[in-house]
Amino acid sequence: MFVRISHLAGKADVNLKQLRESVALATPLVRKYDGLVNQVWMDEKQSNLLICFGPPPSAHMDNPERCVRLALALQALLRKAGFANSMGLSTGTTYCGIIGNDILRQYTVIGDVVNLSARMAGAGSDHVYCDKNTFAACNKTVRFKPPVSQLLKGFTDPVLLYEPEMVLPPTAAKTIRQVSIGREAERAILVDACRKAVAGQGSTVVVTGENGVGKTKLLEDFRAQAQPGNHRMFSAYGDAINKHTPYAIWTGIFSALFQLEDLAAQHHNALLQAQLEARYGAKACLLNAVLPIRLTESDEVKSLTERQRVAETHNFLLQVLKDETAQQALVIVMDDAHLVDEHSWQLLTAVSAGVHRCLLVLSFLKSEDTTGMLATLQNLYRIDLEELPDVAIEKLICAKLNTDSVDDDVSQLVIRVAKGNPFFCIELIQSLLDQQWLRMEEGRCCFDASANLSLLSIPETVRGAVRRRIDQLDRGSRLTLKVASVVGNRFGGKVVDAIYPIKAERDWVPAYLTTAARAGFLKAQVVDHMNGYLFSNATTFEVAYEMTLAEQRKFLHRETALWYETYFQHNLPPFYVRLAHHWLHAGEITKSVAYHEMEAIRLFRLGFVKQALAVGLEGVRLLGQEVDRDPALIGPAIMTHFGFISTYMQGREIPVLLQHKSLQNENTEKLIELLLELCPFAHQCQEAELFALMAILCLRRTLEEGNGPLAAEVYAMYAIIHKSLTGDAAGAMAWSQLAMNLDRQNGETRKARVSFIHCWFIAHWLVP
Numbered sequence: 001m002f003v004r005i006s007h008l009a010g011k012a013d014v015n016l017k018q019l020r021e022s023v024a025l026a027t028p029l030v031r032k033y034d035g036l037v038n039q040v041w042m043d044e045k046q047s048n049l050l051i052c053f054g055p056p057p058s059a060h061m062d063n064p065e066r067c068v069r070l071a072l073a074l075q076a077l078l079r080k081a082g083f084a085n086s087m088g089l090s091t092g093t094t095y096c097g098i099i100g101n102d103i104l105r106q107y108t109v110i111g112d113v114v115n116l117s118a119r120m121a122g123a124g125s126d127h128v129y130c131d132k133n134t135f136a137a138c139n140k141t142v143r144f145k146p147p148v149s150q151l152l153k154g155f156t157d158p159v160l161l162y163e164p165e166m167v168l169p170p171t172a173a174k175t176i177r178q179v180s181i182g183r184e185a186e187r188a189i190l191v192d193a194c195r196k197a198v199a200g201q202g203s204t205v206v207v208t209g210e211n212g213v214g215k216t217k218l219l220e221d222f223r224a225q226a227q228p229g230n231h232r233m234f235s236a237y238g239d240a241i242n243k244h245t246p247y248a249i250w251t252g253i254f255s256a257l258f259q260l261e262d263l264a265a266q267h268h269n270a271l272l273q274a275q276l277e278a279r280y281g282a283k284a285c286l287l288n289a290v291l292p293i294r295l296t297e298s299d300e301v302k303s304l305t306e307r308q309r310v311a312e313t314h315n316f317l318l319q320v321l322k323d324e325t326a327q328q329a330l331v332i333v334m335d336d337a338h339l340v341d342e343h344s345w346q347l348l349t350a351v352s353a354g355v356h357r358c359l360l361v362l363s364f365l366k367s368e369d370t371t372g373m374l375a376t377l378q379n380l381y382r383i384d385l386e387e388l389p390d391v392a393i394e395k396l397i398c399a400k401l402n403t404d405s406v407d408d409d410v411s412q413l414v415i416r417v418a419k420g421n422p423f424f425c426i427e428l429i430q431s432l433l434d435q436q437w438l439r440m441e442e443g444r445c446c447f448d449a450s451a452n453l454s455l456l457s458i459p460e461t462v463r464g465a466v467r468r469r470i471d472q473l474d475r476g477s478r479l480t481l482k483v484a485s486v487v488g489n490r491f492g493g494k495v496v497d498a499i500y501p502i503k504a505e506r507d508w509v510p511a512y513l514t515t516a517a518r519a520g521f522l523k524a525q526v527v528d529h530m531n532g533y534l535f536s537n538a539t540t541f542e543v544a545y546e547m548t549l550a551e552q553r554k555f556l557h558r559e560t561a562l563w564y565e566t567y568f569q570h571n572l573p574p575f576y577v578r579l580a581h582h583w584l585h586a587g588e589i590t591k592s593v594a595y596h597e598m599e600a601i602r603l604f605r606l607g608f609v610k611q612a613l614a615v616g617l618e619g620v621r622l623l624g625q626e627v628d629r630d631p632a633l634i635g636p637a638i639m640t641h642f643g644f645i646s647t648y649m650q651g652r653e654i655p656v657l658l659q660h661k662s663l664q665n666e667n668t669e670k671l672i673e674l675l676l677e678l679c680p681f682a683h684q685c686q687e688a689e690l691f692a693l694m695a696i697l698c699l700r701r702t703l704e705e706g707n708g709p710l711a712a713e714v715y716a717m718y719a720i721i722h723k724s725l726t727g728d729a730a731g732a733m734a735w736s737q738l739a740m741n742l743d744r745q746n747g748e749t750r751k752a753r754v755s756f757i758h759c760w761f762i763a764h765w766l767v768p
Contacts, residue, residue, distance in 0.1 A: 001035075001067050002117035003049040003074070006084040006125070018083060019047040025077045026051070033066040038109055052109050055096045061514050064091045064137035068164050071128045079126075088120025091133035093474055119152040120161060128164055132433065135162040137518045139402075142167050146403050149439030149448055157436050158448055180217045181399055181422070182392030186383050190222040190361060193381065197359035198230050198329040204352040204360040204377045206337075208370070209385030211539060212423030212462055215363040218385070219333055222361065231329035231359075237490060237534070238339030241581050244615060245599075246343040246608045247290045249334060250317070251574070254290040257324065260529065286316045289343075289606055292528075292574035306684055309607030314343070318350050325357035336538075337362035338370060343608065345373060353378040387420025396422055397445070400429050404443035417458060423537055427465035428458065430520075434472045466543045473519060476505060480512035481521055484533065485544035486556040488578070492530035494567070499559035501552070558586035573602055577615075584622065590670065593619040597674055604681060613681040613690075616674060623671040625697065627690070634689040641696045642725060648703050654734040657715070658742055663708035672698045672710050679717060692721045712743035712750045716757040723762070736762040 005022050007015045019042050030037050030051055039050040051070070053063035060066060071087050078085045094111030120129040135144060143165045149158040180187070186207075193203050209215045223233060234253045242248035260272065273295045276284035282298035286309075304312060324330060332351075334340070340348070351358055360377075364370050366384075374380065388396065394411045398404065410432075418425040432438050437456060439448045459465040470478060480496060487495050497509045513533060516522050521540050522533040535541035545553070561582035564575050572579070580595035596619030603612035617627050628634060663669055675694045682691040695717040702714050716739035723732035736758045743754045 001049075001051040001053075001071060002088045002114070002121040003051065004086050004121045005047040005049075005078065007046055008083075015042060015047065021081065022047060022078065022083060023049070025081065026074055029070050029073050029077075033070045034060065035066065035070060038107070050109070050114070052096075055107075055109065061511060062137075064089075064134045065141055067091075068128075068130065068134065068138050068142050069167055072164060072167065075128055084125060086121050086123075086125050087128045088117035088123070088130075089128065089134050090114075090117040090120065090131040091137060092116075092131075093476075115154065116152075116159070119154060120159075123150055123152060123161065129161040130164060132160050132162065137515070138164070144402065146401070146440040146443050148441075149436070158439065160433065160436060160439070180214055180221050181396040182388045183214060183218050183221070183385070186218055186385070187221055187225065189381065189383060190218075191225055193359050193361075194222075194226045194231065194331055197331065197357055200356050202352075202356045202358045202360075203379040203381060204348075204362065205381045205383060206370075206374060206377070207361070207363040207383045207385060208366045209363075210366050210421075212421045212537065213366075213385045213387065214422045215385060216335055216537070217422070218383075219335055219361065219363060223333060226331065231331050232324075233331040233333065236332070236334045238334065238336030239489065240339055241488070242341070242577055243339050244341055244611055245577055246341055246603065246606070246611050247317070247347065249337075249340045249344045250290050250347065251292055253332060254287065254317075254320075255292060255529070257320075258287075258291070260291060260293070280316075280320075283312070283316050286313045287320075289313050289608075290317060293571060294573060304607070306604075306607040306609050310343075313607065314346060314350070317347055318354065321351060321355055321358065325355055329357040329359070330355070331359045331361070333361045335363045336365070338364045338373075341611070343611075345376075349376045349378075352380070388422055388425075389420070390415050393418065393420065393422075393425055396425055397429055400426055401433075401438070401440070401445050403440060403445045405445070407444065407446040410438065410445055410447060413458070417460065421462065423539070424462040424465060426520075427462060427469060431459060431465050431468050434469065462539055463543050466537075466540050467547065469519070470521070470540075470544060470547060473516065474512075476508060477512040477515040477519075480509055481516045481544050482548040482552075483556055484513070484516075484522070485535070485541055486548060486553055487560050489538070489541045490525065490527045490532065490534045492527045492532040494530050495532075495560060495563055498563050499556055501555070554586055557582045558588070561586060561588075561591070573598075576602065580619075589622055590667075593622050593670060593674065596622070597677065600678070600681070604684075609681055609684040613678060613685055613687075616678040616681060619674055620671065620678070623667055623674070625671055625675075627693065627697070629687070629690060631689060634693050638689065638693050638696060638725075641693070641700050644700055645696065645703065654731075654738050655741070657703075657707070657738055658745065660702075660711075661706040663702070663706040663711070665705055668701050668705050669708045669710070672701055672708060672714060676710060676713055676717065692724065695721045707742065709746070710750065712739045712746060712754050715739035715742065716750075716754045720757065720761045732762055 003026070005018065008018050009015065019040065023037070023040055026049060027037065036052045036055055037049065038052045039048070041048050053060070053067050067089050071089055075085060075087065090113045092111070092113035094109050094113050096109050097107070098105055099108050100106055116131055120131065123129060130144070135147070145163045145165055147160045147162045149160055151158045190205060193205050196203065207215050207218060223235065226233065234256055236249045236252050238249055258272070258276070272293065273284070276287060276295065282300040285295040285297045285301050288295050301309065321330065348360060348362070352360055393415050394406060397406045397411060397414060414425055414428050418428055435457070437447060438445055459468055470481060473481065479502075480500065483500055484491050484496050493510065493513060496513065497506055500506050500509050513522065517524060517533065521536055523536050525532055525534040527533070535544070548556070561579050564579055564582070565572065568575055576595045576599035580592045580599065583595065584592035596615055600612045600616035600619070603615060617629070620627055628637065675698050679691055679694050682694060698714040699718040702708065702711050715735050719732045719735035719739065722735055723729055739754045740758055743750050
């Protein structure tokens with residue numbers, strides 16, 4: 001913050017007195033806002049003050065806003081004292097440190113940002129001018145006049161100058177947010193549906209549209225307008241990583257419903273379990289399907305079959321929601337609902353049909369085929385968001401620039417390129433602002449008169465516009481945004497703090513995230529019960545990830561996985577899928593497969609056998625073995641592998657395999673282990689052909705590469721398949737006997753499984 005105070009007279013003693021009085025007025029205010037008076041000096045024309053926010057110990061997340069508040073307050077005091085003044089406020093990175101020698105040294109702040117503030121202070125009289133970075137950081141809490149474009153001394157291009165008018169009171173600051181332009185009718189539909197749900201007429205509103213057309217913005221506007229009072233509102237977000245995890249999108253909703261707190265703290269589990277059991281009895285542990293903690297299972301639930309458990313879980317969750325609506329209406333908003341899993345959708349369908357004081361608001365990507373899904377919903381209203389008309393685009397430009405009107409050449413350029421996409425429109429306008437092609441004149445936006453439009457470089461795609469805007473961020477904020485994109489579309493601030501690659505700057509990561517949020521790339525949100533952020537748009541998330549170098553992504557995925565393993569070491573199950581994802585992209589296939597296996601077992605124990613099998617087979621695929629679940633393809637695959645086995649065994653006796661070579665490939669050993677683990681899953685899913693294919697694959701790998709630690713179980717499993725495919729009971733007995741003998745040779749490490757198969761499936765064919 002650079003303050004210029006014009007001299008009252010030509011006498012030095014008068015001007016010195018004026019400077020002392022000015023410093024006396026400024027000092028209490030600087031102390032109030034926790035800034036630093038860095039320099040005070042006087043020359044032949046004016047007195048000068050350089051005030052800084054940011055150098056230790058005056059570092060704050062809201063330094064730009066503090067600076068604006070100080071400037072407005074100091075301007076009022078100086079005017080009252082009769083001192084003509086002007087101020088320039090700029091935000092950015094500077095050198096802060098000691099300069100000088102043993103005779104004279106001082107703490108100083110040097111950089112282009114300081115020069116800019118000095119030039120803005122000298123751009124006129126009786127004003128406070130802010131640069132675009134300060135404006136971007138404060139425009140939600142400070143009202144600014146329309147910007148003016150001015151060529152400053154020392155700068156080759158004109159600079160946009162923003163003049164603050166007043167600091168908004170807290171209530172006004174909350175309402176300054178811009179609502180969706182051109183979506184008034186759609187907002188009215190949502191608000192009316194909310195009112196009806198409170199009255200007992202629940203419904204489902206589905207919002208569809210292409211990327212960037214304004215689905216998420218419309219949902220935000222609805223949430224802001226339908227403030228909780230006689231209803232409770234919950235928000236959830238679809239996630240491609242958890243697309244096959246049962247009830248994944250409901251986890252946050254039920255966690256909020258039961259006010260679940262720190263996931264990393266173990267002591268919450270026992271207290272929560274006692275509360276839930278007192279309320280729901282033996283069925284409380286069914287909430288394991290939707291709560292990110294582990295509740296001890298009751299004997300009643302343990303006695304259920306897999307199918308019974310899945311059905312009971314569904315009915316119980318539905319009843320919990322019904323019970324909640326008896327107290328207060330529920331409004332559930334789900335963005336990217338096309339990414340929900342099968343069981344989440346079944347619960348949504350049941351809620352739409354049977355919970356009368358509940359409003360469901362679901363957004364879908366238009367390109368997704370959702371016809372079949374939507375046909376299952378009751379009381380359905382559809383909102384299909386189309387591209388904005390030209391008139392609405394012009395209004396959107398004015399709202400973005402805080403102007404009354406926009407010249408036709410500006411609006412027509414944006415309309416031609418954006419093609420009615422509001423997100424692209426905003427990115428284009430911001431790109432033009434960043435390149436300083438626009439200027440404001442008395443509430444009107446136009447191209448700068450000195451601009452050569454033939455040199456205008458404008459991105460032709462929304463991804464290009466986003467990439468250019470990200471490049472405009474300061475280095476720290478840009479790197480932080482890239483790091484965050486590796487963590488995920490939604491991320492906790494603690495994760496990014498911990499894995500930020502430049503350790504010396506980690507204390508600044510919260511400020512970098514705030515800068516990225518103020519630039520419109522992120523939105524504050526609670527993630528995994530931590531303060532965090534959500535990328536404002538899927539395109540922004542994807543572009544930030546693409547801008548991160550491949551080796552850097554690999555490193556950051558690894559660091560993210562290690563952080564989760566450490567921070568949530570006492571409660572890892574809710575993060576198995578996420579850990580599998582990060583280890584995969586870190587290049588650690590074995591660790592990724594291990595988490596796929598653990599997630600498959602977790603889902604199997606919860607009764608979700610079909611999903612458990614799908615997750616497990618994904619781990620099999622990562623190990624290099626494709627297993628198709630299409631019945632039309634399984635049969636031919638079985639015959640192909642069976643043909644290999646028959647050819648291999650020609651001229652060989654089955655007992656000879658007792659001396660078969662040893663397996664040396666760890667990857668194959670893990671593959672066989674996982675396939676054997678999944679065989680019972682296929683059996684529970686009543687997919688007999690898949691069961692047979694996996695058993696045959698295990699045998700083929702064993703014949704090709706040698707006996708491993710699980711070879712006895714492989715031979716035992718194949719005995720079942722051999723009898724089913726050939727009807728050869730004697731051959732099946734030989735395979736089973738080989739398994740028994742090999743297990744004895746290996747110290748009976750697989751005795752329980754091998755003996756069970758031999759007695760239950762094989763021996764009774766020959767020994768009734």
